[in-house]
Amino acid sequence: MNTIADRHISPTFHGVEEVDDRRYYLIGDARLLSCTTVTGVIAKDALLRYAANQAVAAVFAELPSIVIASRTKPCGNTGRRCDHDNTTRCDNCACRECKACIARWLSERHIEHSARRADEGTRTHDVIEWWSYHGQIKPYDADIAPYVKAFEAFVAEYGLTPESFLASEALVINKGAGYAGTTDGVIRFRADATPAAAKLVSRVTQIQAKRAVKLGLTVDLLVDFKTREGEGPKFYPEQALQLTGYRHAPVIRIKGDDVDHPMLPTDGGMLIQLRPDGVTPRLAVTTERTYRRGFLYALGLTKWLIEEGAAAVSSHTFVLPETVAARARKAAKQSAAEPAPAAA
Template sequence: MPGAVRTIKRGGSRFYINPETAEKVPGVTSIVGMLPKPFLPFWASRMAAETAVDNLPAVTAIAERDRDGAVDYLRNSHVRYTNLRARIGSDAHDMFERMIRLEEIGRVHPDLEPYRLGFAEFLTAVRPQLIRAEDVAWSDEHGYAGSFDALVRVRLGEDGKPDPAGTEHTLMVDWKTSRSAYPDVALQLAAYAHADRVISPDGTSEPMPHIDGAAVLHITPDGWVFKPVRIDEEIFNVFLTLRHVFQWDREISKTVFGSPIAQSVRRLVTGTQRRAA
C-alpha cells in the first residue's frame, strides 16, 4: 500500500510528492501565489504606520536605546500580524474539521470561541453532510496538487437556499477566517474540483467524484456567510495560466540564456596601475 502524500518547501513554494511515483508537483496555493499583488507594499506600509501611532510611547522608548531595533519592530509589523492570523486560521480549521466530523468540542481558547459559535450556527443552518475533509486533490493531467478543506453534500431549494426537501448538491468548500474573502478563492476551488483524483491520508487514491459547484464559508468573530463560488472553465483556465507562469518562474526562466557567443576580454592592467595599487 502506498504511503501518505508528503510535502516539501522549495524556494518559498510548497510541493507535493506522489507516494507511488515520487513525482513532485507544485501546490495549488503556491500556484495561485503567482497572481500579482500590487496592494501588498501599501498594506505593509499602513501596518507599520498604524503600529507606530498606536504604540508611540513604546516605540519612542525602544528607539532611544536601540534605533535599529525600533526600525525592525515597525518594519516587521505586517509579518507579526500575518503570523498571528495564520495561527488562528490554522487552529480554527482544525476545529472546523473536528466539528463537521461530529467530534465533541469542549472549551476552546477565547480567541477561537467566536469561530466555534459561528461554525456551529453554520452546521445547524446548512446541515452539510461530510464526504471528505483535508484530503489531497491531485491533477495528473496538469501537474499540481493541493489539500482542500471539505467536500460536502447539501440540499438546496430552487432559490439556492438550504432546504431539507431540496436537491442534493456536492460542493467543494473552503473555510476562510481572514478579514475578507478574496476572489482568488475561486482559483483554488476550481483547481481542486478539476483535479483527476483524491488521495487519502493513507495514500489510497480514488477518482475525483462529480462536483456540482463550490462555496466558501467566510467566518469572522462578527458573523459568517456561506456563498457560492464560480469554478467553471473560464476560472479554471485562469488557474492553468498561473500554472504556466509558475513553471516559467521556477524552471523555464532559468534556461533562456545560453553560453556567450562573444564577450569582452580582460582589460590590460598597466604597470602604473599596478604600482599605484
C-alpha cells in the same frame, strides 16, 4: 470496504517541502506545486495595505521607543540570526533598540501578524474537521472562539450533520498538471433541510426553491473555510482560483492507504467566511473555463518564474563567443593539466 462516497477523506502524503515561500507536495517521486503557491503569483494589493497598516499601528503604539531608536546608532547585528532561542542573549544578537533594528521590526511586523492569523485558521480548521467526524465541537482556545461560533451558526442555518461532509480536509492531486492541495472538504446540502439550504440548492440548480424541496434535491459543493478578522464579508478572485484547482484535480486520496481514487463529482464550489460578526457563504465560479483561463495560466506563470524567470534577466544568459586565441589557450591549459603517460 466502503466506497469512497461512504467514507470521510483526510490527507495523506509523503511530505511537504517549503522553498523560498513556495510549497511543494512530495507524493511518490512527484514534486507538485501547492494550489496556494499557484494563486500566490497574483498580486494582492490588499496584502500590501495590510502590511503598511500593521507598520503604522506599531509606530503609534511604540512611538517613544521609536523616537529613541531614531537617535541610536545601528548595532551592526541587525541582520544576524542566532541559533539559540529568544530567551537567550549573546554578543551577536540584534540589540532590538537601535534605528536599524526598529526599522527591520516595523518592516516585518505584518509577518508576525500573518503567522498568528495562519495559526488561528489552522486551529479553526482542526475544530471543523473534528466536528465532521464526531459531531461535537472539541475544546478550543479562546482566541478562535468567534470563528468556531460562526461555524456553528453556519451548520445550524443549513441543517448540516457530520454525514453532510462527504470529504473532510482531503488531499487532491493532479500529477499531469503538476499541482496538489488540501481542500477543506465536500459538503452535501439538502433542499429540504432548512430555508437557507433550499435557497442555496435553488441557486445552484436554477430550480425554484419550493420545487427543489418537493423533489428532495441536493447539491454537492467543494468548500473552503476562510477566517477573517475584520467585520463584513470580503472575498477575492484568487480564492475562486484556489477552489477551481481543487475541484478540477482528477485524484483524491483517502487517509491511511495512499490509494488514488477518482475525484468526487461536485456541482460547484463555495467559500465560507467565518468572522467575529458572523458567517457568509459565497458561491464561486469554478467552471472548466475558470480552470483553463485562470488557474492553468497562473500555474504556467508560477512554473516559468521558478524555472526560467531568473535566467530571463541574468547577465550569464547571453555569453560572448570565445575567440580562436581563447580556445587555444584553454586547450593548452587542459593539455598541460593532463598527467603524462606512464613509461612502458
